[in-house]
Every structure is written in structure tokens, then in C-alpha cells.
Amino acid sequence: MTTRLVTGYPRLLARRIATEVLADPDASVVMLVRGRFLEEARRWAATLGADAGRVEVLEGEVTAIDMGLGGREFLDLARRIDVVHHAAYSTSLEVGDSAIRALNIQGTKEVLELARAGLEQGSAPRVVAYSSVLALGGAEGLLREDDLDLGQRLRSPAEETMHSAEKLLRQAMATLPVTVVRASMIVGDSRTGEIDLFDGPYLFIMLMLSSPVDLRLPLPAGGDLPLNMVPVDHVARAGVTLGVMREAAGRTFHVVDPSPPTTKHAFERIAQVAGRRVPRGMVPVNLSRALLNTPGFERLTRSPRAFVDRLATRARYANSGTRALLASHGVECPAFEDYVGPLVGYVQSRLEARRQRAVEVDVDDPLA
Structure with missing residues (x-):
């Protein structure tokens, strides 16, 4: 043992x-x-x-x-x-x-x-x-x-x-x-969507799902950038x-995801799965930082600049050796298309539970 x-x-x-x-x-x-x-x-x-x-x-x-x-x-x-x-x-x-x-x-x-x-x-x-x-x-x-x-x-x-x-x-x-x-x-579990900390891309997902159904939000970064x-x-x-x-x-x-979706594709698919209008257009990174200082986002993160920097990255991550080693043991990264449904469904269920309780979703890291 x-x-x-x-x-x-x-x-x-x-x-x-x-x-x-x-x-x-x-x-x-x-x-x-x-x-x-x-x-x-x-x-x-x-x-x-x-x-x-x-x-x-x-x-x-x-x-x-x-x-x-x-x-x-x-x-x-x-x-x-x-x-x-x-x-x-x-x-x-x-x-x-x-x-x-x-x-x-x-x-x-x-x-x-x-x-x-x-x-x-x-x-x-x-x-x-x-x-x-x-x-x-x-x-x-x-x-x-x-x-x-x-x-x-x-x-x-x-x-x-x-x-x-x-x-x-x-x-x-x-x-x-x-x-x-x-x-x-x-992000969340690929099978259930469960996640314990709404951070990173979840901040934009939560804003999208909390907005009126017919409102089209612009993407807060260049749409051609990979969202890994x-x-x-x-x-x-x-x-x-x-x-x-x-x-x-x-x-x-x-x-990492060896074939990450672009920011544009990822949030379009999230909108489609959530039954929302597809985001239209992109806001330049500098303007995104300014927009994220609005009260709606301040309650979600004290660091809007860091949030945008995480999305707006031109880094790519070499991992062919990792994939080969893990694949030999039957371990492969799920494709985004395979887990976007559970991911969105879990966020929707948490937001609905929040509305019923009329309290804020906890965004604090329990370890800190």
C-alpha cells in the first residue's frame, strides 16, 4: 500500500x-x-x-x-x-x-x-x-x-x-x-462542470449570463487570441x-489544451449553449481594462487589468512531450466542445441559486 x-x-x-x-x-x-x-x-x-x-x-x-x-x-x-x-x-x-x-x-x-x-x-x-x-x-x-x-x-x-x-x-x-x-x-470538471472558484474566464461568463438575454456583449480582448x-x-x-x-x-x-479555441470562438459557443445572443465585436485590450472598472465588474474582481491580461495573451505552450507521455497511459485533455455544456450549466445553476438566496456568489479563495 x-x-x-x-x-x-x-x-x-x-x-x-x-x-x-x-x-x-x-x-x-x-x-x-x-x-x-x-x-x-x-x-x-x-x-x-x-x-x-x-x-x-x-x-x-x-x-x-x-x-x-x-x-x-x-x-x-x-x-x-x-x-x-x-x-x-x-x-x-x-x-x-x-x-x-x-x-x-x-x-x-x-x-x-x-x-x-x-x-x-x-x-x-x-x-x-x-x-x-x-x-x-x-x-x-x-x-x-x-x-x-x-x-x-x-x-x-x-x-x-x-x-x-x-x-x-x-x-x-x-x-x-x-x-x-x-x-x-x-476550469470546471469536464463531466459535471463543477468549479469552486469563479475566476479567470468565469468573470466574463458570469457577466454574460447575468445580463439581459437579448443584450450582445463585446468580447473583452482580441478574438483571435487563444483561450487556453x-x-x-x-x-x-x-x-x-x-x-x-x-x-x-x-x-x-x-x-494545457493542445488545440485551444480562440477567445471569439469560446465565448460564441458559451453564448450559444446558454441561449444568449452571440457576442458582437471586440473591444481593444486597453479599452477593456477601462470598461472592467465599472461597478458591475468591481464586485467580481479587484484586479480588472490582471483579468484582461490573462485573456489577452499571445503565449503558446509547447507540450508534445507531455501529451505523448500521458497518452501512453490513456490520459488526454478533453476538447473544449466536449465540456462547454457542463461548464455553462454549472454556472447557470449557481447563479440561479444565488438569485434564490439573494446573496453574492463567493469569489474568495478558501485557502487564503
Whole structure:
């Protein structure tokens, strides 16, 4: 029986990673959970049916010294863990600078300390660290998986901290078996549409679905630009698969859509699925930033410029090696056309629930 530690609860990515791990009958999961989410995590584990017996909910704090555990407990955890799936990070536009730095940088340091403690005891756990293409900042053109320091601008705390975290992980690869899963914008589950954080492209989707049915909204960026999104379940499946492959240690992998839709096509399809009028025309990026400072968007994000920058990117992500490696294990990224329906349906159901409760949809990152 192998034991995998998962950080990042209650985020959906962490929960999807855990269920992917449990698909292996010879694997068990330790979920590192903050105290305020402890009972919720236990209730979630109980919903897993026969697999619940292979889930241990451990109270801890990934940003604290020794993960908030006692010294002996920390060393015991380091000794018995085979793989760490580190998914406690944030790219949210809503998280404050100090919180995002603690989570993305200090959390990474603590995970690496756990791995080093295991190494000193003769059992170095594999580290699978989940990252984001935001680590590449404003870099454009064809970006490779081993790219990191390109002289690019880092335009936000999220980009700065993801970049710094990846530098720590890359340095650690010299002595530890580390794999970095660098994903594009994560969207809902490809089967159910479920998502836990309305961020990135969801902000425009929510504005579209909240507007009058016959209103045509202009797109907030150049329509010819790629909108690279990837479903959360694919990221989880890719990370768990790479985490047991020896050849994946010491490498960074782009987990992205190999054939992303353009911004124009993506939002046209979203409008069609939602029964809305197709967006008409595009607003130049600079004007988009100004428009997104309107009250309707200020309630959704405090960083409209960062929101537009995420959509208006000319970056392309090389990942032919990643696709070949994952395809050999039957793991392929779903096409946008295959999950746009569940994605829109889930947002519509949440907006309807909000209208019934007459409260705001929560856009805060629960980890921060």
C-alpha cells in the first residue's frame, strides 16, 4: 500500500487529486487540512463510500513550520509518505499579497522540507507540485516546459509568487524527485462542470449570463487570441499519472489544451449553449481594462487589468512531450466542445441559486 499526501483542501483540485489516487486500490490518501475545515473534510471523506477507509484527514497548515505538526509527527509523516501532491496554491485575483506569498512560496518551502526530512530517513517522497502558466508572466510566443527565466515581466503577485515557487522547485530537483505540473487556466470538471472558484474566464461568463438575454456583449480582448483552458479533472488525472512515472521526475510539464479555441470562438459557443445572443465585436485590450472598472465588474474582481491580461495573451505552450507521455497511459485533455455544456450549466445553476438566496456568489479563495 502506497501513501500519498495531498495539500490544498478544500479546493476542488485537491479533492479531485484524492479521488484519482483512490482509483488505485493499493493507494491511500492523507489529506492535510486546516483546523477550520477539519469537520467538513471528514464529512467529505465519508461520502467516498468504500474508499473512505483509505483516507486519513490530518490537521495541519502547509504554510506553518513543520506544517503545523509536532516534530515527531512531522518526521513520521515524512517517513511514511510515498508521494506528495502539493496543490495548496492560489492564482486568484482576490487574494491579498501577503496571503498569496505565504501560500505559494512558504507552502512550497514546507513541502520541500518534508521531502528532505524523508530523504534523511532513507525514504524521499516524490513531490508533484501543481503550478500555473502564470509562472511565465508576460512571456509571449512559443513557450517550452523548461522555460522559466526569460526576462519577462511579472505583472501581479500571483505571477511573481508562482514564478518564485517554481524556482524553488527547480533548485530542489538537484537532490529530490520533483515534478512540476504547470497548468493553463483551470476550469470546471469536464463531466459535471463543477468549479469552486469563479475566476479567470468565469468573470466574463458570469457577466454574460447575468445580463439581459437579448443584450450582445463585446468580447473583452482580441478574438483571435487563444483561450487556453483545461478542466480540473484532467489536471488531477495528469498529475497523479505523472507522479508514479520515474521518467517524470526532475521535469516540468505543460498540462494545457493542445488545440485551444480562440477567445471569439469560446465565448460564441458559451453564448450559444446558454441561449444568449452571440457576442458582437471586440473591444481593444486597453479599452477593456477601462470598461472592467465599472461597478458591475468591481464586485467580481479587484484586479480588472490582471483579468484582461490573462485573456489577452499571445503565449503558446509547447507540450508534445507531455501529451505523448500521458497518452501512453490513456490520459488526454478533453476538447473544449466536449465540456462547454457542463461548464455553462454549472454556472447557470449557481447563479440561479444565488438569485434564490439573494446573496453574492463567493469569489474568495478558501485557502487564503
